[in-house]
Amino acid sequence: MSSCIKSISMASRGSQHVHQHDHDKWGWVMVAVVFLSMVVIMGNLSALGVLLMPMTSDLDSELWLIGWIAVWSNVMKNCTGPVVGALSRLFGSRPVMIFGGILLGLGFILTSISHNIFATTFFIVGLTGLGSAFLFINSFVVLAPYFKERYPLAIGLSMMGTPIGVIVYAPVTQILLDTYGWRGTMLLLGGISFHLVAFGMLVRRDPSSSPSDTEQYQKVANSDREGESSQEEGSYPAGDETSTSEKRHHPSPDLHKSSARKYFRHFIRTIDFRVLADVRFILLAFGRFAVTFVYNAFVMYMVSHGQLSGLNHTQASFLPTAFGVGNVIGRLVAPFLQQVGAKLSVTFWACLGAALMSVSFLADALTGAFLWQLAVSGLIGVGYGTVVQAVDVMMRFLATDDRLVSVLGWLGLFKGVAGMLGALIAGLIFKWTGSFTITFYMYSGMMLLSIPLFIIEAVYGKSLVQ
Helix, strand or coil, X not given: CHHHHHHHHHHXXXXXXXXXXXXXXXXXXXXXHHHHHHHHHHHHXXXXXXXXXXXXXXXXXXXXXXXXXHHXXXXXXXXXXXXXXXXXXXXXXXXXXXXXXXXXXXXXXXXXXXXCHHHHHHHHHHHHHHHHHHHHHHHHHCCCCCCCCCHHHHXXXXXXXXXXXXXXXXXXHHHHHXXXXXXXXXXXXXXXXXXXXXXXXXXXXXXXXXXCCCHHHHHHHHXXXXXXXXXXXXXCCCCCCCCHHHHHHCCCHHHHXXXXXXXXXXXXXXXXXXXXXXXXXXXHHHHHHHHXXXXXXXXXXXXXXXXXXXXXXXXXXXXXXXXXXXHHHHHHHHHHHHHCCCCCCHHHHHHHHHHHHHHHHHHHCCCCCHHHXXXXXXXXXXXXXXXXXXXXXXXXXXXXXXXXXXXXXXXXXXXXXHHXXXXXXXXXXXXXXXXXXXXXXXXXXXXXXXXXXXXHHHHHHHHHHC
């Protein structure tokens, strides 16, 4: 009888779960929340690129060092992914996002009053980067409970905040820089970033802290409860004159140690190392590694590259705008064609985007004309938007809703390492050669390397279905 009731209960939960996908109107509110969050988070990264030279001059440092510090903010956003995923599964996405908004705004405000490279590094990397991590990873997760069939459209619309943030922030930052200086601009960026606290408060359905959809996780939870019960029974042996209630008020040191070990094991389990055993995840993660290796340094040094190629400050500030416009187009093409009934595989879009980026980087390294750089930057944006949109969709269906934050957290670690290496190598090449030409040749080759990984993942995925 009890097993029958349990089956009916599980079936009802499953039917409710299916009904909720693609039908809850609050899901579109979350799309707007994620969109605006991406505008701020990625716009801040673009703004740091515009502020590189005045910061370098004021702090008496080198361009490549300040640029690497700014990139490390993005690296922190990604490298802390597994820990952020575990914290989100323990405490929920909503409080983690709210706390991230506080750290992000505070980091920019404190940077505006820093006067040495060490304090600037701590504020930009330690506070701004960590705050961005809490927000960025959970932004993907909060969409999962609302969308399934429409997930490509939802993620495409919400992630358009990334290029729009780049489009808006770069020229606006230049205007603010000319008016208030880089310190005043940092202060204003911090004030805008504090709005993300309100965005986090709008989160209602929290998949990261919900019970797992998988039977394996249900068994783990049951064993935990059994362990807690046995510990309670074993902690109060028969014949002890002290009452149970009194011992609960005055727990022994051994019980404290046992509870600490239990919570530590639970935290380690929520990190979900099993993700690293998924072959499809590893293939997609290394493909995304190549994309991020290229993207982080390109966005950071895009304006500086334009200025070194002979563009004036105003012309160079519009290169991120061209990249952002292309990014919007790249993210919209696949969802739009899906809505009108086109049946093109996600793998096709990933390979197409990677190939377009490879050709565009090769072309950008060969010329310094303003209109040419503007057009090529736009094409790089189209390719980037296309390939990232495809990988986002593929990652969504590798795990259940509750485990998605762990999958994205581990993906963030791959992206963080890629961003760190890409920025470091680009900075060192600039230091040795005085230009970014060789760097762009390297970027072209990296994007070609990602294409076989996407193809192998598709073939392997089909073999599992068969």
